[in-house]
Amino acid sequence: MTTEDFNIWAASQKKLPRPPTDKELAAFREFLDAPPSDVWRHAKRIGAFYIKPFAHSRVDIFWFVLGDAVNNLTSQNDKLAGLVLKLQCLPDGKGVLGPEPWWSDLPYFNNFWSEWMQFQFDDLPMSSRDFEINRQANINRNAFLAKITANMGKVMVLxxxxxxxxxxxxxxxxxxxxxxxxxxxxxxxxxxxxxxxxxxxxxxxxxxxxxxxxxxxxxxxxxxxxxxxxxxxxxxxxxxxxxxxxxxxxxxxxxxxxxxxxxxxx
Structure with a gap:
C-alpha cells in the first residue's frame, strides 16, 4: 500500500461520527504496513484497545474501521481476514489481554455486518458515478467473508x-x-x-x-x-x-x- 493511499483512507476514518483515536489508527496502520506473518502480533496490539466492559467498549468503532478497510483496500484482503481469525483466538487467559474470553465470540461483528454492510451493494446501477469502486468493494467484502468461513474450523461464530x-x-x-x-x-x-x-x-x-x-x-x-x-x-x-x-x-x-x-x- 502506498502512503498516499493510506493517508486518503485514514483521513476518511477521522470523519466518522465516532472516529478511531490517533493511537488506534496508528496501530491499524502498522498492521497494514506489516508482512502477513506479523498478523498475530498486530492482532494482540489492536485487540488490546477494545477489551473493556461492554458498557464502555469502543469495539463498534473498530468494526467500522475494519469494514471500510475491507471495502477500499483490496490488496489487504487476506490480511484483514487473517486479523479477524486471530482476534477470535486472542483470549487464552495467559497474555496481556486478561483471562476473560472477550474476543471469542467476536463481539458485535455479526450485528455490525448485518446492519451496516450486508445490503450496501445489493443493487449496483452501472450508471452510478461510483459503480467501479462499489463493484470492487462488493467483491472485496465477499472474498473477506468467504476466507473467514473457509478457515473457521469449529468456531461457528465465524x-x-x-x-x-x-x-x-x-x-x-x-x-x-x-x-x-x-x-x-x-x-x-x-x-x-x-x-x-x-x-x-x-x-x-x-x-x-x-x-x-x-x-x-x-x-x-x-x-x-x-x-x-x-x-x-x-x-x-x-x-x-x-x-x-x-x-x-x-x-x-x-x-x-x-x-x-x-x-x-x-
Missing part, C-alpha cells in the same frame, strides 16, 4: 455461509443478470463450495429470504440440493451468455468447481 447464500441468490436468481453480482459469487465457490454444498444437503432456513427480494428460483425456500443444482445450472448458462469474457470465464469455472464438489461428495 460461519458466514448464510451471507454467501444471499450473494448467490442475488446473482443467480434474478434477471436481468448483473455482472457485478456474478463477480461477487466467485470467492464463495473458490473457498467454500464444499461447505456450501454440505449446507445445501442439510436443508433448513436460509437467511435474508423475503418476498420483496425477487427470485426466479420459485416458491421453495431455504437450503436444498435442488437449489444448489439450480445455481450450478445458472452458472453454466451464464458461461455462454452474451456477457463479458471475464464473467463468462468466471461462471464456467464456478460451474466446474461445483460439479467437482458434487461428484466428490455424492
Amino acid at each position: 460461519d458466514q455461509r448464510q451471507r454467501g447464500g444471499h450473494t448467490l441468490k442475488q446473482a443467480l436468481e434474478r434477471t436481468p443478470i448483473s455482472e457485478a453480482a456474478i463477480l461477487a459469487t466467485e470467492p464463495w465457490i473458490t473457498y467454500c463450495a464444499d461447505t456450501i454444498y454440505d449446507r445445501s444437503l442439510q436443508g433448513g432456513l436460509m437467511s435474508y429470504e423475503h418476498p420483496h427480494n425477487g427470485t426466479n428460483w420459485g416458491v421453495q425456500k431455504g437450503w436444498s440440493k435442488a437449489r444448489w443444482q439450480y445455481w450450478k445450472k445458472r452458472f453454466q448458462e451464464i458461461s455462454t451468455a452474451k456477457l463479458s469474457e471475464e464473467v463468462r470465464r468466471l461462471a464456467k469455472g464456478c460451474a466446474e468447481r461445483m460439479d467437482t464438489v458434487e461428484k466428490a461428495k455424492g
Whole structure:
C-alpha cells in the first residue's frame, strides 16, 4: 500500500461520527504496513484497545474501521481476514489481554455486518458515478467473508455461509443478470463450495429470504440440493451468455468447481 493511499483512507476514518483515536489508527496502520506473518502480533496490539466492559467498549468503532478497510483496500484482503481469525483466538487467559474470553465470540461483528454492510451493494446501477469502486468493494467484502468461513474450523461464530447464500441468490436468481453480482459469487465457490454444498444437503432456513427480494428460483425456500443444482445450472448458462469474457470465464469455472464438489461428495 502506498502512503498516499493510506493517508486518503485514514483521513476518511477521522470523519466518522465516532472516529478511531490517533493511537488506534496508528496501530491499524502498522498492521497494514506489516508482512502477513506479523498478523498475530498486530492482532494482540489492536485487540488490546477494545477489551473493556461492554458498557464502555469502543469495539463498534473498530468494526467500522475494519469494514471500510475491507471495502477500499483490496490488496489487504487476506490480511484483514487473517486479523479477524486471530482476534477470535486472542483470549487464552495467559497474555496481556486478561483471562476473560472477550474476543471469542467476536463481539458485535455479526450485528455490525448485518446492519451496516450486508445490503450496501445489493443493487449496483452501472450508471452510478461510483459503480467501479462499489463493484470492487462488493467483491472485496465477499472474498473477506468467504476466507473467514473457509478457515473457521469449529468456531461457528465465524460461519458466514448464510451471507454467501444471499450473494448467490442475488446473482443467480434474478434477471436481468448483473455482472457485478456474478463477480461477487466467485470467492464463495473458490473457498467454500464444499461447505456450501454440505449446507445445501442439510436443508433448513436460509437467511435474508423475503418476498420483496425477487427470485426466479420459485416458491421453495431455504437450503436444498435442488437449489444448489439450480445455481450450478445458472452458472453454466451464464458461461455462454452474451456477457463479458471475464464473467463468462468466471461462471464456467464456478460451474466446474461445483460439479467437482458434487461428484466428490455424492
